[in-house]
Amino acid sequence: MIIQKTENSRISAFDPNNFSFGNTFIDHMIICEYDNGKWGDVKLVPYGPLMFTPAMMGVNYGQACFEGMKAYKDKDGQVFLFRPEKNFERINKSAKRLAMPQVTEEMFLDGLKALVDIDRDWIPQGEGMSLYIRPLIFATEEALKARVSNKYMFAIVATPAKSYYTEPVSVKISDHYSRAANGGVGFAKAAGNYAASFYPTQLAIEEGYEQIIWTDDATHEYFEESGTMNVFVRINDTIYTPPTSEKILDGVTRDSFIQLAKKRGIEVKIEPIKVKDVIEAQKNGSLKEVWGVGTAVVTTVFQALGYNGEKLQLPRLSEEESYAESLKRDLVNIQSNLSEDPFGWRVQVDHVLETA
């Protein structure tokens, strides 16, 4: 790895108690370029602009995929990644489906550790605080031909992230729009999937909802995901989540929730969830909770489901009664080193590169 430290650190201007998530960037980034059939050197460099023309294939043909993950700082200042190997595997699944070159462990995992290590001072400390990390691969060849690019960039950029406390939201069960086709790219963290979801989400917001529960595009009879999260439903004391498929992203949080629920002795059923069954359960009172899970906010609890023009209310459970909240607490405690880690999910980031 080639390391080029910044000579103009911006850290002294960074206030961990008052910053804007998403557009405050840490001092460095990782970049690595692909050309002539192979990846070049991994470089840790100052965060900043590169040169691209509007003919860059990444923005013309959407060959681009990404990951979203976090680093957490415990009360002693130790820094941890959470199951980074899952994101490494997933970015390569995404890359394969988009006909892009896969990245190596050295690029992804070592790059991640070096970046988090050198910029560890940027990681805010405290309940729910973290560093949000964005590895991505995108096509960089400049060519106006609808074909696979010959040049790519792998990059890792990062932004400090605040507490993930969120209010319960109302979600609309989609009856027209969809995010994934059979034989499509729904399981990949493909850039284009996100752009496609914005307009339907705006329409749902105009109807008084905050998010969408995506359903299958052919019949809208089955739950798929919720916003950019995987979805869980609790009926009586059993929790349900759809099996992953070519239409559903294999979320790290989803997988962690399933394991944590089993550990708590909660019955988990991984099976298709019928909209009809959820609505019926709401009507007969057996529907206890519906929530989404993902790295960004861990859990978003739903307070109402929009279906057929009706806004169906969900019960308000206390933190103790709620499986969503209990499992979130279990997960957050592991992530931030407040509890044992029986699954071996935490990966400590050693001090190697001192910013001195």
Add this chain to the structure above:
Amino acid sequence: MIIQKTENSRISAFDPNNFSFGNTFIDHMIICEYDNGKWGDVKLVPYGPLMFTPAMMGVNYGQACFEGMKAYKDKDGQVFLFRPEKNFERINKSAKRLAMPQVTEEMFLDGLKALVDIDRDWIPQGEGMSLYIRPLIFATEEALKARVSNKYMFAIVATPAKSYYTEPVSVKISDHYSRAANGGVGFAKAAGNYAASFYPTQLAIEEGYEQIIWTDDATHEYFEESGTMNVFVRINDTIYTPPTSEKILDGVTRDSFIQLAKKRGIEVKIEPIKVKDVIEAQKNGSLKEVWGVGTAVVTTVFQALGYNGEKLQLPRLSEEESYAESLKRDLVNIQSNLSEDPFGWRVQVDHVLETA
């Protein structure tokens, strides 16, 4: 419009008889930036790189759409665009579906004319030669949040294009992969649609085909498009093409073929095409032609259809017998001012900006 002519024209190094399509760029480009809820000045500037970091939303969330169109030079050196208002309408349909700001006529049509005018010397002359033009809009805000961008760039770049002569190809009728979901973005020229199509196309190539005929994602029983073209089928002396829908791009060439066919007195049926019916027609000998249409090569004729592991051969018609070839000739003659233009499709590009 702000005009900044290049001081380093590359035209003297351009050989119209020997250039690489797609990565030979003309001297200038149009750019226009969107910020604070509005578009800024339209600028005609030297083609070249701009500065973007890897946090650019266009490559992270795929908010990007484009157009593909051509300028043609006739034997007297006059330059024409072809139905540019159709591309203008379509880029705005794409932009709307991707929750991006729409562009104005001034940006799109005047930008197009100014660019083609100033770089008219780059347009190669002769049978099938043209300038391929790429208008595009992409998100430029630097932020790691999966939401609509606040900043965009509209750009027009262009590359000289060669003769569109193409050999007949074999196409696989898709039985697993798909390019569009119901309630998705198939009708939009969304960047992500193209990336999603590369891997299935690679697999089809490994099986001995050149392209894919996309079918509906739920049942694979209906034709949708072919590669990045709209598809036509001729059974006996009737031609069929699927109606445009939210899954099918409303192609300018498709629309032109329909009008040209009607003018020739050919029966055209715009209705869903069942895979089963096409296969049956191939077996009983009534299937005469299947072809794709699009701006890039006008027509690609198919010589065989891959279905259920079988490669079904299509008849080889002479140029006179072939509707695909006859309609292509009609269209090309109008585009390059070799015939009358009864539809008013040509738009001449006046001399306004002299490169002098």
